[in-house]
Each structure stands twice: as C-alpha cells, then as structure tokens.
Amino acid sequence: MSLTRRDMLMAACVGSAALASAFPSPGSARAQDDTAQDDTIDLIERLTGQTPTLSDRLHLVMPAVFPTGYTVPMDLDIDSPMTADDHVRRIRVFAPQNPLIEVASFNFVPQRSIARVSTRIRLAKPQYVVAVAEMNDGMLLMTKTFVDVATNGCI
Amino acid sequence: MTAPKPRVLVPSAAAKGEVIRVKTIISHQMETGLRHDAQGQVIPRKIINRFVCRYAGVVVFSMDLHEAISANPFIEFYLRATESGRLEFIWEEDGGGGYQLEHQLAVA
Numbered sequence: 001m002s003l004t005r006r007d008m009l010m011a012a013c014v015g016s017a018a019l020a021s022a023f024p025s026p027g028s029a030r031a032q033d034d035t036a037q038d039d040t041i042d043l044i045e046r047l048t049g050q051t052p053t054l055s056d057r058l059h060l061v062m063p064a065v066f067p068t069g070y071t072v073p074m075d076l077d078i079d080s081p082m083t084a085d086d087h088v089r090r091i092r093v094f095a096p097q098n099p100l101i102e103v104a105s106f107n108f109v110p111q112r113s114i115a116r117v118s119t120r121i122r123l124a125k126p127q128y129v130v131a132v133a134e135m136n137d138g139m140l141l142m143t144k145t146f147v148d149v150a151t152n153g154c155i
Numbered sequence: 156m157t158a159p160k161p162r163v164l165v166p167s168a169a170a171k172g173e174v175i176r177v178k179t180i181i182s183h184q185m186e187t188g189l190r191h192d193a194q195g196q197v198i199p200r201k202i203i204n205r206f207v208c209r210y211a212g213v214v215v216f217s218m219d220l221h222e223a224i225s226a227n228p229f230i231e232f233y234l235r236a237t238e239s240g241r242l243e244f245i246w247e248e249d250g251g252g253g254y255q256l257e258h259q260l261a262v263a
Contacts, residue, residue: 071225095223099189103223106232112215114174114233119218120225122187154189154223 040144043096044132052132052142060093060131060145069123069153078115078133078141082108088115090134097127098154110136122153159183159203161254163244168261169236177208177216180229181246181254187222203228205247210260211240236262 044052061075080088087110093103106117115133123129126148133141164178181203188200200222208216216232239262246254 098223100187100222102221104221105219107217107219109213109215112210112213112235112237114235116233117218118229118231120229122223122225153225154187 040096040128040130041142043094043101044130044140044142047094048092048132048140050138050140052140055133055141055143058131058133058141058143060129060143062129062145062147064146065148065150066123067150069125069149069151071120072123072147072149072153073118074121074129075118076106076116076131080115080135082110082113082115084110085136087136088133089136091115091117092132092134093121094130094132095121095123095127096130098122098124100154103129123147123149124152124154125149157182159246159248159254161244161246161256163242163256163258165242165258165260167259168263171236171238171262173236174233175236175260176231176233177242178229178231179206179244180227182227183246183248185222185224185226185228189222201249203246203248205245206230207243207245207247208232208234209243209245210234211238236260238262 041052057079059077062072066072076091078088088108090105090107092105094101095103103121108115128144128146130144135141159181161181166175169175183203186198186201190198192198202222203220206218207214215234218230220228240260242258242260244256
C-alpha cells in the first residue's frame, strides 16, 4: 500500500494533537492546581502520615508575582496564644514543584517564642507553597499560597 | 568564597514580658548539591542545615533548613523577654562545621 497525501495529513494532525496534550501551556498550570486541591492534602498525608485541616489561623504571606526564584520572601504567622496548653509545636514548609520539596521547619517553645517567622526561599517554578503547623494537641493545620516566579531558583 | 560571617540584630534591653524581634543573617553559599561544575561533576551539597537560638541556656527557637532556603540565609523570629541573660545563636553546617554568636539581653 502506498501512502497518499491524505494519509500523511491525517497522521500529522493526530501527531500534533498528541504533542499539545503532552505539553500543556504554562498558563494552565494554576487552573490545574486549583482543581487539584486534594493533591496537596494527599501529599501532606504521605509526608506526615496524618490528614491536615485547612485553617485560616495560618497566614503564609508571599508575593503573588516575583521576578526571581532565588530569594522569594516568606512571612509566616500563626494565630496562637502560645500558652502551655495551646501552642504551635512546629511548622513545616513545602514547595511541591521544587526538585527537593522540603523547604524548612521551625520549632517553637510555648511562652518563650511567638509563632511568627520570616525567611527567604528558592522556588523552581510558579507553584503553591504549603505550610503545615503541628499543634500541641497533635492537630495538623494547613494553608497554601500561590507564588508566580519568573526564573528558576533551584539550579 | 569568603568565610561565612554571621550577624544578628537584637535589642540590648527590653521590658519583662515584652516581645522582641530577632533578625539574623549569615553569608553562606548554601550549595544545594544539584549543580554541576564545568567538568560535569556534581558540586557536593554544603548548606547550613540547622539554626538554634538559646536564651539563658534554654533552646527557645530552632529551625531545620533544607536546600530550598536561599543563599545567605536570613531568619527573623520573635522571643518573649523573660529574664536578663545571654542569647546564643548557632548555625550548623553540613560536614559538622558551625558558626556562633552571643548577645547579652538586659530585662528590666
């Protein structure tokens, strides 16, 4: 059987459609992430062995858009009286799209430190940054913030 | 590369019960271990992996740092001034090295 012009055109069309679906445009990354809310919770479950609760007591403040991924400022503040029977033990921060997803963990001491901290982090690509707070009663509270970085800070 | 130099910014005096802000920074490459040199060899990881703050001998704040913390790690945190005493800041590096600073805090 010899290949006709029509066969060739059909093959080209199918091929380019397959390529387009294999490499989604960067703009769609956030839309996918929004529907994949459960993915973040699954990830935290895998890492900690516990189900986190989304909470507005955690405030993870980061710029929505930042020109470089090398030094993205991060402010973390948790509403907690920090008393002996109500305090934050530890906060862990993750960047799920980084080559190494763990960013940092902060350990606090009731009555001595305040559950508030600032630092600067590296991000490989635009993504949700996730903060998980481990309370003294064993509860896991979670929040996440989308940060759009223009350059890769993890090379 | 010059030797890492730690710096802290803390008030020298505070009222009892007051919350004080502590700003720290250390000049450090924070080599992630993900980069390659011109010969294609992996540059070994060398980061500050832990930071500890002791207040009058008691650990009051600590942080575990991973590869995603920026070069020249900057850490800002808050302590409650409970008594006059010495604040000790310790940065621990991969390979067992470390850097240390002390600061005297007077609480009235």
